[in-house]
Each structure stands twice: as C-alpha cells, then as structure tokens.
Amino acid sequence: MDISEVRVRKVNQAGKLKAYVTVTFDHQFVVHNIKVIEGRDGNFIAMPSRQLANGEFKDVAHPISSDFRDHLQQVVMEAYASDSASVEMSEEE
Helix, strand or coil: CCEEEEEEEECCCCCCEEEEEEEEECCCEEEEEEEEEEECCEEEEECCEEECCCCCEEECCCCCCHHHHHHHHHHHHHHHHCCCCEEECCCCC
C-alpha cells in the first residue's frame, strides 16, 4: 500500500500534542486525525482512537504489521519536520 499524500496541521499551543495528520493511501483511502505527540524519547504518532464507555481508548484504524507502522511513522515525521503543510508522495515510495 503506497502513501500518496500526507497533510500536517500543526498545533500552536503548549502541551504534548504537536500536530494532526491526514494520510491518503493509494489515492483511494484516507485516515484523518493521526496525532504527532511529544514523548520522553522524541516525537511519535498515535493513531485515531475513540473512548469506550469504560474509559478505555481503542484505535479506529491502525497498521497491522510493525514494518508498515515504522514506515508510516517515518513518512509522517518527515512531513511534520518539513516546512510544507502538505506533502505529495511519489509513486515510487
């Protein structure tokens, strides 16, 4: 599955939440509200989630393999670090 576009909306407030990210896959499927969060060991991504009645949070969508999760994290972090708020990915990536 290719990542065809990454759009970053940086958050301009104090706190650990740094940005919301929208990722488009194969120009056909989009996932909104991936979060860039500041952690003790650097920034990381958190997949969109919802709170259950018992207070637990469950991901709405998430990568199944750790390899793809690592790839997604790398692509999102590169987009977050760039000056561009919208990054089009080439077909080769």
